[in-house]
Amino acid sequence: MTLRSTCGIVLKISEHGESDKLVTIYSRDLGRVTGIAKGAKRSRKRFVNKLEEFSSLQIFYRPPRGLTGLLFISEAELLCAHLPIRKDFRRYICAMYINELTLRFTRDNDPDPRLYALLQWTFASLNFDNAPQKIAALYHLQLLDLAGYRPELDRCFNCQQPVGPDRTFIFLPGNGSLLCSVCHHGHNGPSCNHISVQTLKFLAKAQVASLDLINRLQLSRTTASEALESLYHYTIHLLQQDIHSWQAVRFLSTIPTRKKIEGLVARHGAHNIASLEI
Numbered sequence: 001m002t003l004r005s006t007c008g009i010v011l012k013i014s015e016h017g018e019s020d021k022l023v024t025i026y027s028r029d030l031g032r033v034t035g036i037a038k039g040a041k042r043s044r045k046r047f048v049n050k051l052e053e054f055s056s057l058q059i060f061y062r063p064p065r066g067l068t069g070l071l072f073i074s075e076a077e078l079l080c081a082h083l084p085i086r087k088d089f090r091r092y093i094c095a096m097y098i099n100e101l102t103l104r105f106t107r108d109n110d111p112d113p114r115l116y117a118l119l120q121w122t123f124a125s126l127n128f129d130n131a132p133q134k135i136a137a138l139y140h141l142q143l144l145d146l147a148g149y150r151p152e153l154d155r156c157f158n159c160q161q162p163v164g165p166d167r168t169f170i171f172l173p174g175n176g177s178l179l180c181s182v183c184h185h186g187h188n189g190p191s192c193n194h195i196s197v198q199t200l201k202f203l204a205k206a207q208v209a210s211l212d213l214i215n216r217l218q219l220s221r222t223t224a225s226e227a228l229e230s231l232y233h234y235t236i237h238l239l240q241q242d243i244h245s246w247q248a249v250r251f252l253s254t255i256p257t258r259k260k261i262e263g264l265v266a267r268h269g270a271h272n273i274a275s276l277e278i
């Protein structure tokens with residue numbers, strides 16, 4: 001049988017037996033698929049340094065024998081390793097979160113070219129943009145939209161008051177919508193997230209922006225953290241299960257910014273904080 005080929009982003013790699021690896025990719029024309037790379041742990045040529053999470057690959061494969069089942073991957077070409085993501089733990093943590101969300105919101109053999117384009121944009125942006133949490137928030141927001149769970153972030157769902165400075169708002173993770181301060185008496189339970197008007201304005205703009213313009217949206221790390229927190233609570237409500245990499249993403253909002261660390265280096269000398277990976 002002749003080999004077929006497709007391009008995709010690696011979502012997950014796992015060991016399989018003594019010498020094989022299982023590779024899950026999101027491919028342009030196949031959607032999410034998993035293949036087996038025989039002998040990948042020993043191969044010096046066909047797979048070395050290629051089968052890594054976040055890499056963009058062209059794979060050469062034989063289709064599974066049945067409708068479901070594993071592809072047989074015979075070779076892979078590295079299109080882009082996304083090295084900056086591997087060298088910066090902030091980018092790396094956000095990329096892990098993005099991959100986990102993708103795995104949770106997709107099914108096997110169900111291609112969506114819009115999601116493929118979104119993934120390509122996301123990993124390219126994580127490579128060069130210095131605000132990985134912003135990229136993760138934008139990805140999360142757009143993924144929810146593609147999956148049919150677009151949150152309503154521009155008005156109070158009860159009185160229809162548009163988001164503006166004259167009221168505060170809480171986000172209701174149970175139904176993905178907002179409640180304004182006038183309407184939310186009795187809704188201040190632990191599942192409710194207060195969300196600033198600034199964050200809501202950013203998210204509402206991001207929901208309608210095209211991918212080629214979305215990078216121009218600016219937001220602070222605090223705003224990105226608030227956006228991610230709200231989207232996370234909404235998502236675990238939808239999935240009814242936790243997202244493992246969330247704790248690491250949340251940790252990012254508690255550590256000093258790169259600018260602050262650079263300030264510390266300037267004041268105290270690099271030898272005191274040289275062990276910090278920034």
Ligand SMILES: [Zn+2]
Nearest residue numbers: 156159180183
């Ligand atoms: Zn209201």
